[in-house]
Amino acid sequence: MLHLVACIKQVPDTKIIKMNPKTNTMDRSSAPAILNPYDAHAVEEAVRLKQRYGGTVSVVTMGPPPAVKAIRKCIEIGADEGYLITDRAFAGADTLATSYSLTKAIDKITKIKPIDMILCGKMTIDGDTGQVGPGIARRLDIPPLTNVRKIVEINKDEGYAIIHRKLEDGYEVVRSTLPCLFSVEKDINDIPYSPLPNMLRAARYQPVVWSVDDLEGVDRTKLGLKGSPTIVAKVWPPEKPKGGELLEGTPAEQAGKLLSILLEKKELFRVQNGGESG
Numbered sequence: 001m002l003h004l005v006a007c008i009k010q011v012p013d014t015k016i017i018k019m020n021p022k023t024n025t026m027d028r029s030s031a032p033a034i035l036n037p038y039d040a041h042a043v044e045e046a047v048r049l050k051q052r053y054g055g056t057v058s059v060v061t062m063g064p065p066p067a068v069k070a071i072r073k074c075i076e077i078g079a080d081e082g083y084l085i086t087d088r089a090f091a092g093a094d095t096l097a098t099s100y101s102l103t104k105a106i107d108k109i110t111k112i113k114p115i116d117m118i119l120c121g122k123m124t125i126d127g128d129t130g131q132v133g134p135g136i137a138r139r140l141d142i143p144p145l146t147n148v149r150k151i152v153e154i155n156k157d158e159g160y161a162i163i164h165r166k167l168e169d170g171y172e173v174v175r176s177t178l179p180c181l182f183s184v185e186k187d188i189n190d191i192p193y194s195p196l197p198n199m200l201r202a203a204r205y206q207p208v209v210w211s212v213d214d215l216e217g218v219d220r221t222k223l224g225l226k227g228s229p230t231i232v233a234k235v236w237p238p239e240k241p242k243g244g245e246l247l248e249g250t251p252a253e254q255a256g257k258l259l260s261i262l263l264e265k266k267e268l269f270r271v272q273n274g275g276e277s278g
Contacts, residue, residue, distance in 0.1 A: 002055030008039040010070035038121025047078035075202040082207035092225030099135030133183035
């Protein structure tokens with residue numbers, strides 16, 4: 001029986017979020033809060049492993065009290081338990097402070113029930129760093145495996161896992177000792193519609209809530225803004241692409257105009273040996 005823990009985050013829906021033109025910061029009030037999409041796939045994969053090998057899936061997150069909504073979404077997917085660490089002391093945390101805080105929560109969960117595997121999303125859509133998962137693994141001194149696209153086998157008795165890691169030109173097969181941490185790609189699975197019993201349970205579910213005082217051995221200088229050596233000085237939207245040129249005429253005339261435009265951009269035709277095609 002496995003105990004799988006998924007680290008999740010509630011994030012603003014970046015498809016809807018707007019930028020404040022005066023402050024150049026994200027207007028988080030302009031978009032609804034959702035479960036980070038990569039984390040949803042991590043939870044789904046944990047649930048599939050539970051169904052395959054037996055066990056329990058717990059989820060843990062750090063955030064304000066409304067982050068309960070993200071935990072309930074995980075219960076809807078199929079997780080068994082949820083833990084929320086929330087305290088003003090955690091506010092303003094960068095990835096270093098976040099990984100420290102979550103590690104302290106995981107330490108406490110481990111004392112309740114030993115953990116075999118931790119799963120995280122590849123990254124969050126509001127930060128895009130991909131640093132929290134490996135940061136947790138480093139603090140726990142367990143192997144971090146990133147860009148996981150397939151979990152082939154988990155053997156708790158012999159203490160190993162075999163996975164496929166996504167590379168630019170293919171994938172690599174890795175065997176790791178347990179416990180370990182996986183940060184997963186979106187294409188590791190598809191998330192189906194939740195069954196009605198899960199939805200009903202999620203609607204009523206109340207997670208375990210811990211403040212900083214509930215965690216053990218916490219160094220408060222490593223929490224929140226005080227424990228964050230990095231600061232986001234400015235955020236701005238990317239420039240909108242300029243409009244292209246509309247080619248008119250018959251297909252032959254359009255093809256001729258397009259060829260003339262391409263020939264003006266000779267650098268597009270440079271080959272690897274530095275010459276130019278004729």
